[in-house]
Amino acid sequence: MQDGNGLDHLAGERAMAQFDLQAMKVYLAGGQREYEISTKMAQLVANDPVFSKEDRVRLARKDLYKNSLRKAGHAWKTILEKGLSEVEGLKLRHFVDEPTYTDLHWGMFIPAIKGQGTEEQQHKWLPLAYKMAIIGCYAQTELGHGSNVQGLETTATFDPTTDEFIMHSPTVTSTKWWPGGLGKASTHALVYARLITDKKDHGIHAFIAPIRSLEDHTPLPNVTVGDIGVKFGNGGYNTMDNGFLRFDHVRIPRENMLMRLATVTKDGKYVRSNKPRQLGYGAMVFVRQGIVIDASIYLSRAVTIAVRYSAVRRQFGNKDEPGELQVIQYRTQQSRLFPLLATAYAYRAVGFWMKSLYADVMKRLNDNDFSTLPEVHACTAGLKSITTSVTADGIEECRKLCGGHGFLCASGLPELYAAYVPACTYEGDNTILLLQVARFLLKTLSQVSKVRPVGTAAYLGNIKQLSTQNCKVSQGHDWLNTSVLLEAFEARSARQAAAVALRLAKGSGSEAEFQENTPELVESARAHCQLILVSKFIEQLQTGTPEGIRKQLEVLCYTYAFSQLIDNAGDFLATGYVTGNQIALAKEELKHMFDKIRPNAVALVDAFDHTDDYLGSALGRYDGDVYTHLYKGAFKESLNDTVVVDGYEEYLKPVLTQNLWAPHSKL
Numbered sequence: 001m002q003d004g005n006g007l008d009h010l011a012g013e014r015a016m017a018q019f020d021l022q023a024m025k026v027y028l029a030g031g032q033r034e035y036e037i038s039t040k041m042a043q044l045v046a047n048d049p050v051f052s053k054e055d056r057v058r059l060a061r062k063d064l065y066k067n068s069l070r071k072a073g074h075a076w077k078t079i080l081e082k083g084l085s086e087v088e089g090l091k092l093r094h095f096v097d098e099p100t101y102t103d104l105h106w107g108m109f110i111p112a113i114k115g116q117g118t119e120e121q122q123h124k125w126l127p128l129a130y131k132m133a134i135i136g137c138y139a140q141t142e143l144g145h146g147s148n149v150q151g152l153e154t155t156a157t158f159d160p161t162t163d164e165f166i167m168h169s170p171t172v173t174s175t176k177w178w179p180g181g182l183g184k185a186s187t188h189a190l191v192y193a194r195l196i197t198d199k200k201d202h203g204i205h206a207f208i209a210p211i212r213s214l215e216d217h218t219p220l221p222n223v224t225v226g227d228i229g230v231k232f233g234n235g236g237y238n239t240m241d242n243g244f245l246r247f248d249h250v251r252i253p254r255e256n257m258l259m260r261l262a263t264v265t266k267d268g269k270y271v272r273s274n275k276p277r278q279l280g281y282g283a284m285v286f287v288r289q290g291i292v293i294d295a296s297i298y299l300s301r302a303v304t305i306a307v308r309y310s311a312v313r314r315q316f317g318n319k320d321e322p323g324e325l326q327v328i329q330y331r332t333q334q335s336r337l338f339p340l341l342a343t344a345y346a347y348r349a350v351g352f353w354m355k356s357l358y359a360d361v362m363k364r365l366n367d368n369d370f371s372t373l374p375e376v377h378a379c380t381a382g383l384k385s386i387t388t389s390v391t392a393d394g395i396e397e398c399r400k401l402c403g404g405h406g407f408l409c410a411s412g413l414p415e416l417y418a419a420y421v422p423a424c425t426y427e428g429d430n431t432i433l434l435l436q437v438a439r440f441l442l443k444t445l446s447q448v449s450k451v452r453p454v455g456t457a458a459y460l461g462n463i464k465q466l467s468t469q470n471c472k473v474s475q476g477h478d479w480l481n482t483s484v485l486l487e488a489f490e491a492r493s494a495r496q497a498a499a500v501a502l503r504l505a506k507g508s509g510s511e512a513e514f515q516e517n518t519p520e521l522v523e524s525a526r527a528h529c530q531l532i533l534v535s536k537f538i539e540q541l542q543t544g545t546p547e548g549i550r551k552q553l554e555v556l557c558y559t560y561a562f563s564q565l566i567d568n569a570g571d572f573l574a575t576g577y578v579t580g581n582q583i584a585l586a587k588e589e590l591k592h593m594f595d596k597i598r599p600n601a602v603a604l605v606d607a608f609d610h611t612d613d614y615l616g617s618a619l620g621r622y623d624g625d626v627y628t629h630l631y632k633g634a635f636k637e638s639l640n641d642t643v644v645v646d647g648y649e650e651y652l653k654p655v656l657t658q659n660l661w662a663p664h665s666k667l
């Protein structure tokens with residue numbers, strides 16, 4: 001979408017493209033309707049001055065947060081006034097492009113009530129939440145425990161004499177700490193606490209606790225609540241009020257415990273439903289699946305900036321060609337940049353698949369079919385982990401690919417990184433999540449002779465064959481076969497999982513032995529997830545991609561798979577499935593792929609359709625007019641508000657005139 005000033009410094013690049021750009025835009029948006037909504041919402045946000053992102057990195061925290069409240073309020077008003085649909089509203093939020101309390105309200109508070117509340121409870125709370133008459137957050141993590149949910153300390157003790165729960169924070173470490181939206185905005189918190197009836201601890205359950213007055217927003221009696229402080233980077237995640245919360249024997253009605261999975265009766269009897277208690281983690285599964293497509297969006301932003309800038313930037317030259325070379329011509333630049341471009345495409349394809357996987361499990365859960373839950377949990381946890389780690393590192397790599405100018409906030413990259421990097425931690429620390437995948441793999445392998453693995457674990461059913469047959473590639477083009485590639489990823493993953501499973505099986509089964517093997521377990525989980533990513537990218541390509549874009553997608557798919565193979569060559573070689581020579585052949589093929597991407601690179605990032613407003617980058621501008629805008633940008637710097645700097649009289653002048661210090665100088 002062009003919104004530059006008409007002069008297109010990248011026109012030559014665009015003229016080289018060999019695919020149907022419009023068809024690619026529609027594919028990446030997820031369909032024609034999604035594309036149209038996206039275009040409309042992007043313009044709506046870009047044309048509304050309230051949503052301006054200008055100066056965000058320069059604002060003090062108080063002003064930044066207040067402005068973020070203003071934007072969230074204005075977004076809600078716009079949604080209501082224009083009668084936007086849910087999909088349009090979500091897109092509008094997406095283009096407003098800053099983390100805010102409404103994310104947790106819509107993204108976790110409401111899904112948790114839907115997943116864990118009874119019908120009656122949903123009828124009571126959801127209408128209030130839908131019209132935002134209450135604002136909710138998801139208060140699970142505490143100062144002392146985040147990953148270990150079972151270790152949370154907040155208590156909810158039932159008092160049958162008043163038919164109430166007493167919410168209490170017994171220790172400093174039980175203080176709720178981190179929940180977004182809790183610090184300053186929320187009126188209600190979905191609190192995860194230990195349920196205690198008649199002195200018996202039933203473990204962690206969810207409760208809706210009012211925390212602020214609906215009259216004047218002051219904290220309710222015996223509730224201590226506030227913001228936890230400034231976070232990493234300028235702007236970034238600082239628009240969010242991550243908060244702390246303590247209860248001092250605060251009473252809430254019995255009906256405020258979400259009771260779909262377990263109930264407490266009026267006389268204090270605890271009754272579990274026959275549904276798996278892991279459904280209590282449903283809101284996390286929901287967000288984790290959404291994070292994969294989000295990773296693609298964040299990575300594609302960084303890659304758009306780095307590709308466009310690399311086509312504009314010129315350094316050095318060679319005697320065969322006149323003038324200096326565009327840095328995108330350098331093989332080293334391509335080998336760092338093009339795999340990230342391919343990764344952004346891969347995550348988009350896999351994100352679409354994740355949506356269908358999630359829709360399927362929800363349908364099954366509604367029919368009381370819980371059979372696919374462990375696989376969906378492993379998939380969402382594992383892919384959340386891999387895609388966020390790669391994306392965060394990828395944004396930083398793009399910053400370096402832009403040289404010195406990448407370090408300026410005007411490049412848009414520092415703020416993008418600051419806003420994104422906590423995704424490696426929230427919704428589950430990435431190592432913790434890979435260990436969950438590893439446990440799933442071990443369990444699947446231990447049952448493989450009795451239960452045939454399904455879905456993304458189905459290949460483990462062929463473990464014998466995958467463990468004995470080796471790769472048959474003898475020439476470079478043998479790699480240009482998706483079955484050959486898939487088998488390589490399957491064999492590597494199956495062998496890594498089997499090796500660690502065997503080692504554990506030979507041991508005593510102690511937790512210490514498990515701990516000893518966690519580095520290998522994490523590696524095998526990563527291998528399994530990389531297989532899912534490669535296989536789902538291939539699968540998505542093979543199911544109805546339009547003719548005008550198929551070739552380019554194939555090139556990107558091979559680029560992605562080869563770069564994964566090469567980056568993890570150590571693992572592939574250690575399993576004995578491939579030889580060093582076969583890896584070297586894949587390297588050559590990868591270079592051929594770079595040659596195919598090169599003329600299409602700028603068009604391939606144009607296809608993500610990020611507007612200049614959304615990118616917020618002088619380096620990634622659509623028109624490539626980088627230098628003019630970097631220069632103009634310097635004049636927005638507050639240090640340049642005056643030509644003589646504030647502080648000159650007190651601190652610079654004495655140095656320059658040496659009145660103060662010269663007598664003591666030994667020079």
Ligand SMILES: CCCCC/C=C\C/C=C\C/C=C\C/C=C\CCCC(=O)SCCNC(=O)CCNC(=O)[C@H](O)C(C)(C)COP(=O)(O)OP(=O)(O)OC[C@H]1O[C@@H](n2cnc3c(N)ncnc32)[C@H](O)[C@@H]1OP(=O)(O)O
Nearest residue numbers: 103104107146147149278281287290291294377426427428
């Ligand atoms: C940036 C925007 C993203 C876009 C997303 C798109 C849409 C959503 C929109 C908006 C979202 C808004 C904002 C997003 C931004 C920020 C929000 C941050 C919010 C948070 O940051 S919010 C706190 C998250 N905090 C964690 O993430 C804690 C991690 N810690 C755990 O998650 C567990 O604690 C665990 C699993 C590590 C330990 O658990 P444990 O082993 O001690 O376990 P436990 O006894 O509990 O479970 C035993 C059996 O349960 C199975 N199992 C476990 N988890 C399951 C699940 N989820 N589903 C199904 N089964 C599950 C196991 O596989 C096992 O199975 P088995 O027995 O068969 O082996």
Ligand SMILES: Cc1cc2nc3c(=O)[nH]c(=O)nc-3n(C[C@H](O)[C@H](O)[C@H](O)COP(=O)(O)OP(=O)(O)OC[C@H]3O[C@@H](n4cnc5c(N)ncnc54)[C@H](O)[C@@H]3O)c2cc1C
Nearest residue numbers: 138139140141145146147178179180422425426427428431
């Ligand atoms: C920006 C942001 C927003 C957040 N929003 C929310 C929210 O809205 N609601 C909410 O409830 N929470 C929220 N959180 C909290 C977040 O979910 C937790 O921080 C996260 O789950 C990690 O838990 P932790 O902080 O306890 O890390 P820890 O578990 O203490 O991790 C510290 C280190 O120890 C390692 N480690 C821990 N246990 C093990 C183990 N068993 N084996 C191997 N290594 C281990 C980890 O890998 C990590 O390297 C947010 C966090 C952030 C940063």
